[in-house]
Amino acid sequence: xxxxxxxxxxxxxxxxxxxxxxxxxxxxxxxxxxxxxxxxxxxxxxxxxxxxxxxxxxxxxxxxxxxxxxxxxxxxxxxxxxxxxxxxxxxxxxxxxxxxxxxxxxxxxxxxxxxxxxxxxxxxxxxxxxxxxxx
Numbered sequence: 001x002x003x004x005x006x007x008x009x010x011x012x013x014x015x016x017x018x019x020x021x022x023x024x025x026x027x028x029x030x031x032x033x034x035x036x037x038x039x040x041x042x043x044x045x046x047x048x049x050x051x052x053x054x055x056x057x058x059x060x061x062x063x064x065x066x067x068x069x070x071x072x073x074x075x076x077x078x079x080x081x082x083x084x085x086x087x088x089x090x091x092x093x094x095x096x097x098x099x100x101x102x103x104x105x106x107x108x109x110x111x112x113x114x115x116x117x118x119x120x121x122x123x124x125x126x127x128x129x130x131x132x133x134x135x
Contacts, residue, residue: 002022
């Protein structure tokens with residue numbers, strides 16, 4: 001186990017941070033690698049939060065693979081939509097929720113419409129049952 005340190009210059013006063021690694025790579029190199037890691041973490045946070053990866057079927061390898069494929073497809077569709085409509089500055093993260101909603105409404109509006117009709121029918125049935133109970 002190697003222990004090294006690096007100076008972070010993001011505030012007014014530099015901060016000393018200690019880094020442990022199983023390879024003796026040096027603090028500057030590990031800091032550079034660590035910065036790239038946060039991009040990967042942001043990607044996984046996005047697909048977990050916006051595309052439902054936190055709910056994948058962990059019971060089987062096939063279930064994990066299916067959810068991974070679906071989440072990757074959803075991410076790619078949203079990324080393509082962002083490339084088509086992007087007028088923002090570079091290095092600004094898009095609102096993935098808005099992009100996912102745009103994709104859902106443009107590709108499968110009939111599915112969403114049917115889901116809303118089913119929910120409205122259930123609400124109507126509930127309200128009808130409530131009015132008969134009050135009488």
